[in-house]
Amino acid sequence: MIYADNAATTKISKSAADTMYSLMQETWGNPSSLYSFGQKAKEVLEKAREEIAAVIGADPKEIYFTSGGSEADNQAIRSAALLGAKKGKKHIISSAFEHHAVLHTLNKLEQEGFEVTLLDVHENGIVLPEQVEEAIREDTCLVTIMFANNEIGTIQPIRAIGEICRKKGVLFHTDAVQAVGHIPVNVRQDNIDLLSASAHKFHGPKGVGFLYAGKGIRLDSLIEGGAQERGKRAGTENVPGIAAMATALKEAAAGMEEKSARTKALRDLLIEGLRQIPHSALNGDAASRLPGNVNFCFEGIEGESLLLLLDDKGIQASSGSACTSGSLDPSHVLLAIGRVHDVAHGSLRLSIEDDLSEEEIGYIVQSVKEVVEYLRGFSPIWRDLMAGKKEFIL
Amino acid sequence: MALYSEKVMDHFRNPRNVGVLEDANGIGEVGNAKCGDIMKMYLKIEDDIIQDVKFETFGCGSAIASSSMATELIKGKPVSEAMQLTNKAVAEALDGLPAHKIHCSVLAEEAIRSALEDYHKRMDS
Numbered sequence A: 001m002i003y004a005d006n007a008a009t010t011k012i013s014k015s016a017a018d019t020m021y022s023l024m025q026e027t028w029g030n031p032s033s034l035y036s037f038g039q040k041a042k043e044v045l046e047k048a049r050e051e052i053a054a055v056i057g058a059d060p061k062e063i064y065f066t067s068g069g070s071e072a073d074n075q076a077i078r079s080a081a082l083l084g085a086k087k088g089k090k091h092i093i094s095s096a097f098e099h100h101a102v103l104h105t106l107n108k109l110e111q112e113g114f115e116v117t118l119l120d121v122h123e124n125g126i127v128l129p130e131q132v133e134e135a136i137r138e139d140t141c142l143v144t145i146m147f148a149n150n151e152i153g154t155i156q157p158i159r160a161i162g163e164i165c166r167k168k169g170v171l172f173h174t175d176a177v178q179a180v181g182h183i184p185v186n187v188r189q190d191n192i193d194l195l196s197a198s199a200h201k202f203h204g205p206k207g208v209g210f211l212y213a214g215k216g217i218r219l220d221s222l223i224e225g226g227a228q229e230r231g232k233r234a235g236t237e238n239v240p241g242i243a244a245m246a247t248a249l250k251e252a253a254a255g256m257e258e259k260s261a262r263t264k265a266l267r268d269l270l271i272e273g274l275r276q277i278p279h280s281a282l283n284g285d286a287a288s289r290l291p292g293n294v295n296f297c298f299e300g301i302e303g304e305s306l307l308l309l310l311d312d313k314g315i316q317a318s319s320g321s322a323c324t325s326g327s328l329d330p331s332h333v334l335l336a337i338g339r340v341h342d343v344a345h346g347s348l349r350l351s352i353e354d355d356l357s358e359e360e361i362g363y364i365v366q367s368v369k370e371v372v373e374y375l376r377g378f379s380p381i382w383r384d385l386m387a388g389k390k391e392f393i394l
Numbered sequence B: 001m002a003l004y005s006e007k008v009m010d011h012f013r014n015p016r017n018v019g020v021l022e023d024a025n026g027i028g029e030v031g032n033a034k035c036g037d038i039m040k041m042y043l044k045i046e047d048d049i050i051q052d053v054k055f056e057t058f059g060c061g062s063a064i065a066s067s068s069m070a071t072e073l074i075k076g077k078p079v080s081e082a083m084q085l086t087n088k089a090v091a092e093a094l095d096g097l098p099a100h101k102i103h104c105s106v107l108a109e110e111a112i113r114s115a116l117e118d119y120h121k122r123m124d125s
């Protein structure tokens, strides 16, 4: 099996899994209990908070544990919107290719009377700081731009965008779910006020994440109940999951430079190989890109059938085709970078890590080539293209 | 749980009657690239019997499987019987399709009907 879908989720690391298991066996008390057995769990929780804060350059008091990236996105955006509304500021700036956890939250806020501006992400999948500067108005309360895109892997100029937001006095949130643990992220240097992260994207467990909120930013709680997380997130804490997230993040941060160099080399090998397939194109900027992200469109074929046949060859990947999204429209990310429907349906995302060998990269290239050729062999679109009845887009 | 039934995967992996019929006397194409599925059916009809049928499909696994199954269901059958083919019959023959994939079987029904209409048009002129 060649797992090339790390943007969807990663395998939990051995040490993170061990952390979880031993806590479940030995330190299973409730951190809110006052006896020492409970307080031991509380210590574990606070140590994890410190470790996570240290990795992203935050203060432990600025870290709030959540059930994952989606919850952190929801809470960050809702909190900033509420703060804005109190001052009569109801305008939010974001981008067209955010994750649905952000976009759907923004849709709801629109229904509640907020105005949302979605910035264009251009053909290369990058928002320019100037766009943010131009879009900021007197009544803007929040700018939310993702650190790196989950489908095409493009890394945004976060530091420069954050600087503009600071200058203009507007809160800045970034969905850093795909970035944390993979590329350097530092909330101070990068001028970030609010940041979302998710453990299962960096070899931690699923269903755990965190929200960083800079000092003085009052969070609104999505879940009411007990006073956990300083009253901002009720519910008995997932101590094993949170501690495992800290273990995984420390590990990811420690090995990041080396791992990222190896991953990038494999990624570029994969891109070079896939470029050889006629009438194909890389999606998203080739340089400002996550170390493991490869995303291509192949003209004349549909993504789901490509994925199923790659699965038969032992390769796990994903696609932005309509048939994999459950709607009739292909991925909003591919449409946002200007891919028309015809080719957006034929997309393939391979998100790799450094555990693959060069031989395995070669096998992926060969397999994709074979499957694309096979599917084109009975595609009526491909026939029309080859017969000159239709013009090639790619 | 697998996404598709064994039957769907079998027809997807080994599509029956795939390709083009050079001497087709009924051709139908339905769907569009916008929604992600296009099916083209080629029929060779003689003495009111579907002697041969082939298809080409751009689409997902269930679109390819539905096309393949639809061709099997009408091959060797009288035209009048082929006209009665429903998407339900295609989906049932495939041991069912996921709810959001039913449109693929509808497309297969429409493709067959469109090819039969083309045949009738050619006969009339």
Ligand SMILES: Cc1ncc(COP(=O)(O)O)c(C=O)c1O
Pocket: A007, A008, A067, A068, A069, A070, A071, A073, A099, A101, A146, A148, A149, A150, A175, A177, A178, A198, A199, A207, A208, A209
């Ligand atoms: C960019 C981005 N944001 C948010 C999420 C949601 O994270 P989670 O699955 O932890 O809720 C994901 C993961 O799918 C993601 O890639």
Ligand SMILES: [Zn+2]
Pocket: A323, B036, B037, B059, B060, B061, B062, B063, B101, B104
């Ligand atoms: Zn389909």
